[in-house]
Amino acid sequence: MPLESLLQITANGVMMGAMLITVALGLSLVFGVLRIVNLAHGEIYMLGGMAMWALSEQFHFPYALSMILSMVAVGLIGIVLERVLFKPFRNDMLGAVLVSVGLILVLQAAALLIFGIEDKGIPTPDVLRGIVRPLGIQFAKQRLFAIALGVVFVVLLQLFLSLSRIGQAIQAVAQNPDAASLQGINISFVSSLTMGIGSALAAGAGCLAGSLFQINAHMGAVPLLEALATIILGGMGSIPGTIVGGLIIGLLKSFSSTLFGGNVAIMIIFLGIVIFLIVRPSGLFGYAE
Numbered sequence: 001m002p003l004e005s006l007l008q009i010t011a012n013g014v015m016m017g018a019m020l021i022t023v024a025l026g027l028s029l030v031f032g033v034l035r036i037v038n039l040a041h042g043e044i045y046m047l048g049g050m051a052m053w054a055l056s057e058q059f060h061f062p063y064a065l066s067m068i069l070s071m072v073a074v075g076l077i078g079i080v081l082e083r084v085l086f087k088p089f090r091n092d093m094l095g096a097v098l099v100s101v102g103l104i105l106v107l108q109a110a111a112l113l114i115f116g117i118e119d120k121g122i123p124t125p126d127v128l129r130g131i132v133r134p135l136g137i138q139f140a141k142q143r144l145f146a147i148a149l150g151v152v153f154v155v156l157l158q159l160f161l162s163l164s165r166i167g168q169a170i171q172a173v174a175q176n177p178d179a180a181s182l183q184g185i186n187i188s189f190v191s192s193l194t195m196g197i198g199s200a201l202a203a204g205a206g207c208l209a210g211s212l213f214q215i216n217a218h219m220g221a222v223p224l225l226e227a228l229a230t231i232i233l234g235g236m237g238s239i240p241g242t243i244v245g246g247l248i249i250g251l252l253k254s255f256s257s258t259l260f261g262g263n264v265a266i267m268i269i270f271l272g273i274v275i276f277l278i279v280r281p282s283g284l285f286g287y288a289e
Contacts, residue, residue: 015143017250018150022205024227024242026198032174032237033194036096042220043107048203049210063125067207071200078199082192111217122210146208241285
């Protein structure tokens with residue numbers, strides 16, 4: 001394989017990984033604090049894309065403002081969902097899974113009623129149109145923007161968790177909720193805020209997807225599966241593991257898609273994860289409980 005082609009496939013894999021990390025970060029964060037797997041996370045991702053489409057196409061808001069407002073709106077929806085639906089099922093994995101399956105159906109039906117069945121696309125602003133060729137690698141500007149924004153999300157989340165008091169409270173609850181409660185941390189507030197942040201991150205990824213691909217009410221299924229694979233590979237609840245896992249899956253998907261096609265690539269990814277988990281069940285950065 002020529003070096004230029006190898007670099008191009010690697011660059012595409014990094015772009016896929018960056019978008020996947022943005023989706024998976026929210027899922028990992030929610031699991032770390034609430035100890036639930038929200039299977040409706042893909043529909044939250046879909047809502048972000050649909051909301052941005054509505055704001056940019058129907059209300060003609062600027063691209064950046066549409067993305068910010070979509071993330072804020074979906075983040076608030078996430079807080080409401082945690083308060084109303086998931087709060088009774090904290091630390092109850094099976095109950096939360098059943099609730100999230102029902103939520104998938106509700107959100108998909110609502111999206112079909114509100115936005116219709118047609119595929120939609122978010123128009124790309126002029127500044128993000130065109131191709132650049134750094135080091136001989138061909139990049140669409142919009143894909144470079146997706147990579148850059150993914151990096152920004154990761155950095156901001158890490159700074160928030162490390163430097164802010166609320167972020168440190170989130171980490172404390174994730175490590176030991178009982179001890180955190182004894183220290184005066186409001187578990188309910190932290191749980192709701194975590195769901196809001198996770199939903200906003202998923203919405204941001206949905207906004208990016210709407211600019212790169214067609215969006216519809218069922219667009220969240222594959223990203224959810226890939227995000228689950230990412231956090232399982234990296235270690236459930238581990239932010240560094242999610243980042244590394246997302247890059248690994250993005251690169252694996254890019255190379256296997258190029259060599260064998262998209263359907264075979266998905267099979268290779270999940271088969272590889274099954275084999276890896278047989279050897280290391282806790283994932284790369286996870287630990288047994």
